[in-house]
Amino acid sequence: MPRRTIRIEPLLPAGTAAAAALRRERGLRRTRAIPATLSATRKPPGSPYNRGFAIDGTSTMLNEIKKDAQARMTKSIEALRHDLTKLRTGRASSALVDHLKVNYYGSDMPLTQVASVVVSDARSLTITPWEKQMVSAVEKAILASDLGLTPNTAGTTIRINIPALTEERRKELAKHVHGEGENAKIAIRNIRRDANQQVKDLLKEKQITEDEERRTEEEIQKLTDKSIKEVDEVIKGKEQELMAV
Incomplete structure (x- = not known):
């Protein structure tokens, strides 16, 4: 028997006056019983496709x-x-510090949201905090990370040299x-x-x-x-x- 798309009105029990009125309003014909092979109640637990009211x-x-x-x-x-x-890896990349968190007025913020990160050359990064008072916080985040890198600061500019492996x-x-x-x-x-x-x-x-x-x-x-x-x-x-x- 060919399968058909069947619309289900889940909030109105079949056979009630309200359900019949809704069908007349939408111009729907009376639906036939759902074949057992498509019954929504027979789907395996956790199935990702049982989310809508129509079964295709x-x-x-x-x-x-x-x-x-x-x-x-x-x-x-x-x-x-x-x-x-x-x-x-021995080569400078901004992705190297993207995951670092910086204490910004009591909240941990991604480094990229409080400073700019630029690849200066193949072996160094330049980090410039947006606010001068954030320089020390950025330094602490770098030192506390597992990168094993030491920041060199001059004014508001922090430079990180990437040693060869x-x-x-x-x-x-x-x-x-x-x-x-x-x-x-x-x-x-x-x-x-x-x-x-x-x-x-x-x-x-x-x-x-x-x-x-x-x-x-x-x-x-x-x-x-x-x-x-x-x-x-x-x-x-x-x-x-x-x-x-």
Whole structure:
């Protein structure tokens, strides 16, 4: 039997005078009973696609599962990129200090909201607080960080020199980068597992066929492979940056 889009009026019980009046007002015909395969009460717990009043069939359900998985995988990759920008690689980058918090009149504020950060050259940053009285607060934030850098201040200008990395330190950081990449891959595979489980739940509830299950899991695997490849590219780029003299 072909599936049909069915509008549900959740606030008005079927068969009441109010429901009938609303149908007449909107020019709606009396709806047929919802097939068991599309019943909103038969969806697996936590399904991301049971959010509206209209049910568009199994294709919408499966597409929502894939879209949700893809969005979560993308967030995992972006989180990896963000974390790797904090690593000191021997080359100056404003991203190196973006995560620092500065005490601004009793509140912790991002450094970039109280000062300008400029890459002076390949090995130095220049930080200029917007307010003169914030100079000491910025210095304290730099010294208290895990960057291992010492600020040099002249008036309201703070200069940070980025020392070259030793060979041993480069190898340590490369190992750390590789570990972060593996963690990102684990997160992506866990997302694949969750998505596949949602598909299996639909099959168990007889809301999809075995062919639909197989096809959807293959598409989820393609999303996973693509995301893993992106992680490898991010890690490779960071390792090359670390090993560059």
